Structure formats: C-alpha cells, structure tokens
Amino acid sequence: MANASGAEDTGVRRVRLGGVRRFIADRMMESLGTAAQLSFHGEADASRLLALRASWKTEGKATGIEDCLIACFARALASQPDLNGTAGADEILLSPTVDIAVAIAAPDGLKTPVIRNVEQKSAEAIGAERKDLVARAFAGKLQVSEMKGGSATISNLGNSRVQHFTPILNSGQMVLLGIGAITSRLALGEGGAIRERKMMGLSLTVDHRVVDGEPAARLLTRICEEIETFDPAA
Template identity: 50%
Template sequence: MNTASPIRPIPLKGVRGVIAARMMDSLQGSAQLTYHAEADIASLLARRLEWKERGLRISVEDCVIHALAGVLAAFPAFNGTLEDGLFTPSPVLDLSIAITTPGGLMTPVLRGASGLSPADIAAARADLVARAQAGKLAVSEMKGGSFTLSNLGTTRVRFFTPILNRPQVALLGLGRVVPVLVPDGDGGVRVAQCLGLSLTADHRLLDGYPCGRFLEALCHAVERFDAAV
C-alpha cells in the first residue's frame, strides 16, 4: 500500500507572490539586455588582505560598491529612474542591495553610497543585511533606490542575467572570482583572479555601446582599486 503523501501545488502568494508579480512587470515593461565582462581583481584582493590583517572586515562587494559609485558619477544615465517616458537622474548613489532572507528577496537601499569609504560601506551594508535577515527593515528602507547590486559570488555562478528593479534603468550582478590564465606580456602566462560582472540595462534608454563603455570603466576601476578605508 502506497502511504506517500500526495504532491500538492504550492501557490505563489505572500512575499513570493509579490516578487513574482514585480518580476513579470519588470520584464514586460522594459527592454532588458544583459552584458558580461570580467575584471582581474588581484590588487583589490591584496588590499582586502591588508585590511583583514588590521582587523577590518571589508568584502569584495563593499569594494565594488565603492568603485561603482565613482563610475556612476561619470555615467549618470545609468543612475536614476525611468517612469512614463521621463528619465530622472539621481545626484547620488542610493544603492538597492539584493538580499536573500527567510521571508524572500529584499532590496533595502544603502543611501548616499557615493560619499562613503569602503569601511563605511561595509558597516552600512552589514547593518542592512542583519536587519533584513531578522525581518526588522522598515518599508521606507526598500524604496527610492537609483541602481541595484545583486551578488551571487558565493555560488558557482560566474555570469547571470539579473532582472531590472524598475523603475531603475540598470543593475549590476557580481559572480564568483575564479583563477584564469592570461598572457603576461612577455610571451608567458600568469594567473588572474577574475570577477564576473553582469550589467542589465534598459535598452529604451541605454544602448549597447554606452553599456560596453560603462563595464569597461568599471573593470578599470576595480582592477586599479586603491581606495583608503
């Protein structure tokens, strides 16, 4: 006699239902395209090791946020919102950070990230993550972002196609860091520590060439990372 419990459909409701509806709205209401690049972050990793030896906990994500703020200042068309055919650029980086929690995906906003040091970013982001995991974020803390960051670097994913957090026009995805053999310029090879970067942008506003230039600038920024804490 088969006593196994019957398999029952699971409805998309509650937080999962809200997320599902927002994802469909994003895909149906914008012209999304994702571009991929990778950057050798060996220097950045070395800087993080120096900070770690001084007792400072600053992640790759924190460093990328710092670099991203500088790049967005030079590419203001990527930092803002598009609603009813009107693009509103943001004078600062109010960064929505995708966080997986027991209650579902949340995107609290790290406000004024463009004016923060890597250490300040690390502290502010850690606070958002802790309160998101504990379910202690206010609704107001998840509104008003101008750009979004999604990090899958702790998984085996190198590149992906993140969905826009509308009405924002761009979103950056971080993949894992992997060692890659590259030419050393002297006829040999060296090991590069390559970070996967995935930029999703709304093609209604942002064409392929500016997206390519944006990613190139971001790659240079993280490859030459020399920020002070």
C-alpha cells in the same frame, strides 16, 4: 488512490504563492513587462581586491569584497550620470546622488535595501552600513522606506559557481550590476612570464528603451577599470 478532494495523491507538495513571494513575483513580472531588458557580460581582474581584502583581514578590518564592488559601481555611475536614475513611460528621472539597492537573499524572500550617497562613502563605511542592512533583513526588521528610492541595484552571486547571469532590473531603474564567481586564469605577464589572474564575472542589465549599447558597454568597462585599480580611500 485519491485524497478527500478527489485529486490523485502522487506525493506532490503544493506551496501557495502568496505573501512576500507573491509580491516579488508581481514585481519581477512588472519589471519585465515595462522595460526592454538587455544584459552585457564582461570580466574584471579581481586580484587587487583580493589582495586588499587579505591585508584588511590581518589588520582585523571587516571590509569585504562586496563593499569594494558597491563603491566601484557607484564611482562608475557617477562618471555616467545619465544612467543613474529611473525611467518611466514618458520621462527619465536622474538622481543627483548614487543610491545603490543591495539584493539580499533573506529567509522570507529577496530584499533590496538602499545604501544612499554611496559615491561619497569609503568602502569601510559602505561595509558597516551593508552589514547592518543584512542583519536587519534576516531579522525581518527592515523598514519599507529603506527599500525605496534606489537609483541602481547590485546583486552578488559570487559565492556560487555562477559566472554570468541576466539579472532582472529593479522596477523603474535603468541599470543593475550582477556579480559572478571569481575563477583562476593563466595569462602572460611582463617579459612573457606566466602568471595567475583572478577573473570576476560581471553582468550588467540595462533598460534598452533608454540606454543604448555603447553607453552600457562604456559603463561596464568603467566598472572593470574601477575594480582593477581600486583605491579604498578615494
């Protein structure tokens, strides 16, 4: 049976690719078309972060795992400032501050508002700012200026079963950290005792035009170390 336009009616639902979704699609293709994107995968023991989060909950504090991860990412980037910034066709612009864009899956599409000067902020301060950005992203009240000027991006899929993925760079940026799920592993501890470890999957995408494998691996290793030894007061 054909519809009024002459097309076969097969029950297919057609959704126009426009508005925010069109903008996101164009930005993704622009990013892939202008950067040599390569992802590195690793794991970090998140046991310390989980213990800290549990203690904060008993104290009535709202600081979460993602807030700690943003802080860890910023501290690692501050230790390798040559990866903190944006790259064009002919030059690299290195940022004097670590400004992390946070990927938020809002109802009307992906938003990436920026938390600025992250390397100078505590996990608690990062958490308060992130929660405000999430609330306004879901309410459609973010300003365009709040989604510009990031020197790196973090994307969190930790609430899913995804352990590793290949996140696409925020156009122009040199690095993006993807957060995967936490899984339980058995490992040998001191004296040969078996203990449980809570391992978090991490995926670091870099622009291989300007970031070689060794500094990328060093950054991911530093991020893991920051997670495993996290000091919320640092």
